[in-house]
Amino acid sequence: MPKTLHRLVYYSKNAIDLPKDGLEAEVRQILTAARHNNPALGVTGALMFNQGCFAQVLEGPGEGVTRTFERIQRDPRHRDVMLMAFDRVEERGFATWSMAFVGASAEGRARYGGIAAESGFDPSRLTGSRVFQLLRDLVVEEEDQPCVGA
Amino acid sequence: MSQQSLTRKNGPDGGASDRAARVLSAVVEGLSQGILVLDRCLRVVRCNASFRALVGLSASESLVGRYAPRLLAERAKGGCPLARGVRAHLREGSGTATLSIDDGRMIAFAVRRIAGANWIVVLDDITAASRSEAFAHRLARHDPLTDLPNRRHFLESLSRAVGQGPVALLCLDLDRFKPVNDTLGHPIGDALLRVVAERLCGAVRKGDTVARLGGDEFAVLLEGLDVAGATDGLARRLVDLIGRTYIVDGHMINIGVSVGIALAPNDAADPDTLLKHADLALYRAKGQGRGTFRFFEPGMDAALQARRRMETELRQALGQRAFELHYQAQQDLASGRINGFEALLRWRHPERGLVPPVEFIPLAEETGLIVQIGEWVLRTACKEAMRWPDDVSIAVNLSVAQFKSPRLVAVVAAALKTTGLAPRRLELEITESLLMQNDADHVGVLRALHDLGVRIAMDDFGTGYSSLSTLHSFPFDKIKIDRSFVDGLKRDPRSAAVVHAVAALGGCLGIATTAEGVETDEQLQDLIAKGCTEVQGYLIGRPLPAEEAIRLLDPIRSPTAARTQEH
Ligand SMILES: Cc1cc2nc3c(=O)[nH]c(=O)nc-3n(C[C@H](O)[C@H](O)[C@H](O)COP(=O)(O)O)c2cc1C
Numbered sequence: 054m055p056k057t058l059h060r061l062v063y064y065s066k067n068a069i070d071l072p073k074d075g076l077e078a079e080v081r082q083i084l085t086a087a088r089h090n091n092p093a094l095g096v097t098g099a100l101m102f103n104q105g106c107f108a109q110v111l112e113g114p115g116e117g118v119t120r121t122f123e124r125i126q127r128d129p130r131h132r133d134v135m136l137m138a139f140d141r142v143e144e145r146g147f148a149t150w151s152m153a154f155v156g157a158s159a160e161g162r163a164r165y166g167g168i169a170a171e172s173g174f175d176p177s178r179l180t181g182s183r184v185f186q187l188l189r190d191l192v193v194e195e196e197d198q199p200c201v202g203a
Numbered sequence: 204m205s206q207q208s209l210t211r212k213n214g215p216d217g218g219a220s221d222r223a224a225r226v227l228s229a230v231v232e233g234l235s236q237g238i239l240v241l242d243r244c245l246r247v248v249r250c251n252a253s254f255r256a257l258v259g260l261s262a263s264e265s266l267v268g269r270y271a272p273r274l275l276a277e278r279a280k281g282g283c284p285l286a287r288g289v290r291a292h293l294r295e296g297s298g299t300a301t302l303s304i305d306d307g308r309m310i311a312f313a314v315r316r317i318a319g320a321n322w323i324v325v326l327d328d329i330t331a332a333s334r335s336e337a338f339a340h341r342l343a344r345h346d347p348l349t350d351l352p353n354r355r356h357f358l359e360s361l362s363r364a365v366g367q368g369p370v371a372l373l374c375l376d377l378d379r380f381k382p383v384n385d386t387l388g389h390p391i392g393d394a395l396l397r398v399v400a401e402r403l404c405g406a407v408r409k410g411d412t413v414a415r416l417g418g419d420e421f422a423v424l425l426e427g428l429d430v431a432g433a434t435d436g437l438a439r440r441l442v443d444l445i446g447r448t449y450i451v452d453g454h455m456i457n458i459g460v461s462v463g464i465a466l467a468p469n470d471a472a473d474p475d476t477l478l479k480h481a482d483l484a485l486y487r488a489k490g491q492g493r494g495t496f497r498f499f500e501p502g503m504d505a506a507l508q509a510r511r512r513m514e515t516e517l518r519q520a521l522g523q524r525a526f527e528l529h530y531q532a533q534q535d536l537a538s539g540r541i542n543g544f545e546a547l548l549r550w551r552h553p554e555r556g557l558v559p560p561v562e563f564i565p566l567a568e569e570t571g572l573i574v575q576i577g578e579w580v581l582r583t584a585c586k587e588a589m590r591w592p593d594d595v596s597i598a599v600n601l602s603v604a605q606f607k608s609p610r611l612v613a614v615v616a617a618a619l620k621t622t623g624l625a626p627r628r629l630e631l632e633i634t635e636s637l638l639m640q641n642d643a644d645h646v647g648v649l650r651a652l653h654d655l656g657v658r659i660a661m662d663d664f665g666t667g668y669s670s671l672s673t674l675h676s677f678p679f680d681k682i683k684i685d686r687s688f689v690d691g692l693k694r695d696p697r698s699a700a701v702v703h704a705v706a707a708l709g710g711c712l713g714i715a716t717t718a719e720g721v722e723t724d725e726q727l728q729d730l731i732a733k734g735c736t737e738v739q740g741y742l743i744g745r746p747l748p749a750e751e752a753i754r755l756l757d758p759i760r761s762p763t764a765a766r767t768q769e770h
Binding site: 095134 | 294447449
């Protein structure tokens with residue numbers, strides 16, 4: 054398994070019950086942890102936080118993805134984790150990102166990117182591959198922006 | 204110039220570190236523990252003599268650069284069970300385990316990440332140590348799979364804690380674990396139990412105890428003054444946490460957990476009663492749809508006692524012939540004749556009188572007693588039908604639980620054979636829920652029953668979820684329209700529409716349609732107009748004991764026959 058590339062997509066509901074500032078600090082802390090831990094396991098990916106939902110793509114060796122996901126599963130900061138996809142893939146979609154971020158600031162563009170139109174901001178109504186694609190589009194778009202959450 | 208002289212020229216430092224490296228290398232090589240060092244891609248960097256000896260690799264073979272899982276798989280195939288164990292644990296990443304080998308050896312296994320992305324695997328033959336008393340003591344008190352305290356150890360902790368202050372005891376039982384073991388195999392089931400144990404340990408506070416009581420049962424012990432307040436939150440968290448998806452060896456697995464909680468000293472002051480009460484609460488949580496938690500309540504004990512008593516009585520009832528069948532007439536609308544009866548089970552309880560089926564069938568299903576009761580019903584009903592004219596049939600209800608018995612088809616065949624009843628006179632009624640559970644298997648049994656020549660009726664039609672599609676899954680001989688639609692005929696246009704549609708559908712498919720629960724003449728006329736072919740209900744006749752039912756078939760004395768003849 055270690056040599057084969059896997060991609061995992063899930064979404065979950067935010068369970069951080071804090072005002073805006075505290076919430077942003079928690080999300081920043083999540084990203085810091087991700088960027089600190091993921092490289093050692095060969096994991097890359099993207100995280101979106103929007104409208105009370107997280108959506109995340111994790112990609113890398115099966116073992117690394119599994120272990121990272123298991124750690125995330127235990128995190129009380131979110132709940133109702135819905136695993137949408139766990140598949141072998143040929144290549145990474147976020148090769149240069151230990152964890153790219155599409156945040157609330159991207160809400161307008163997320164809307165524009167079609168998430169709102171397609172699901173009323175409800176990722177549960179999208180498929181795993183669609184969420185992956187949307188996140189990819191948004192991240193690529195943000196890569197050109199001067200101010201990215203990285 | 205040789206390598207060595209070059210290094211020497213690098214100065215005293217280079218020489219010293221080179222020497223140190225060689226000494227270290229010799230030490231590693233000479234260690235009694237087996238050492239395997241792997242790079243981030245699990246390729247061999249270093250493998251000492253003890254490791255080679257333990258897994259049966261020859262000294263001459265060059266191992267550096269080889270992919271360890273494949274190497275171990277080859278050795279496992281070559282007959283080395285230790286290699287198989289090591290390979291399995293390697294896949295799970297960091298951790299420790301004790302592997303007991305068939306030949307009686309005990310090997311401690313540890314895998315850890317070192318120096319960046321490298322892995323080190325250490326094997327230690329602890330066979331001798333394991334025979335020591337201290338080790339035996341630990342082994343007797345710990346579950347080897349999860350390394351959690353075992354039942355015995357836990358009961359000791361519980362006894363101690365109960366004497367010292369407030370305690371919350373949580374008994375946990377995994378939901379849907381057995382299918383995981385059955386479909387994915389024990390190694391995956393075991394790996395899953397290990398992750399469950401980790402999740403549990405990660406969720407409790409420091410100082411709380413997590414134990415594995417056996418199988419898929421775990422327990423958590425909370426101590427301290429604030430337990431009552433903390434327990435609710437923890438139980439909620441555990442149900443959520445354990446219910447989250449697992450990925451084990453590439454498989455996505457979903458299980459859940461039910462939790463029963465008892466508090467000391469409130470619910471019980473001694474450990475045995477406390478455990479019993481937590482179990483009662485667990486039992487209740489399981490009964491309430493699983494994936495939930497319940498605190499013990501005093502009523503639970505009484506309810507369980509009552510249930511146990513009823514179970515005993517049910518078992519006795521079979522032997523004491525305390526069951527009876529009553530028969531409810533069905534009328535063919537085209538001819539006005541009674542063309543069949545539905546057999547309905549009654550239990551004549553020594554104290555409570557006649558007990559209706561709703562009060563004991565669920566328990567009979569749960570305990571499996573339904574299989575024996577069902578056999579009795581079939582035989583008795585077929586025997587009774589032999590006393591009726593040839594063109595009067597007998598309908599018998601089959602419950603989903605009866606389909607779980609592999610003998611159902613044989614039992615039906617035997618009932619027909621011993622009584623001599625013509626198969627086409629027997630009608631077996633099933634409900635939609637049967638087809639919604641485990642289609643392929645159940646449909647197969649239905650076909651086998653159909654092949655015996657008996658007819659199959661869909662009972663309570665319209666109360667399930669996917670009515671029309673279930674009709675599609677099997678060539679039913681009859682549809683019985685649920686009484687709720689007949690009841691709503693007058694008030695509710697939707698009920699009327701459903702009755703109309705089903706009757707029409709039956710007409711098209713050539714299936715008889717029986718309306719149940721017909722109570723008024725107005726309903727009867729309406730059902731005739733809508734195209735139903737048969738009716739059943741108080742208007743035609745209540746369920747009657749055998750001797751009274753047979754009288755309905757006597758054209759002179761039967762009030763129904765007299766009335767319909769007037770039509
Ligand atoms: C929505 C969400 C996404 C997360 N993604 C990651 C991740 O990709 N990698 C990671 O290591 N931790 C991630 N975490 C955090 C982990 O749950 C956990 O807190 C963290 O790995 C602990 O790391 P530390 O031990 O280095 O502090 C995520 C948490 C949440 C709630």
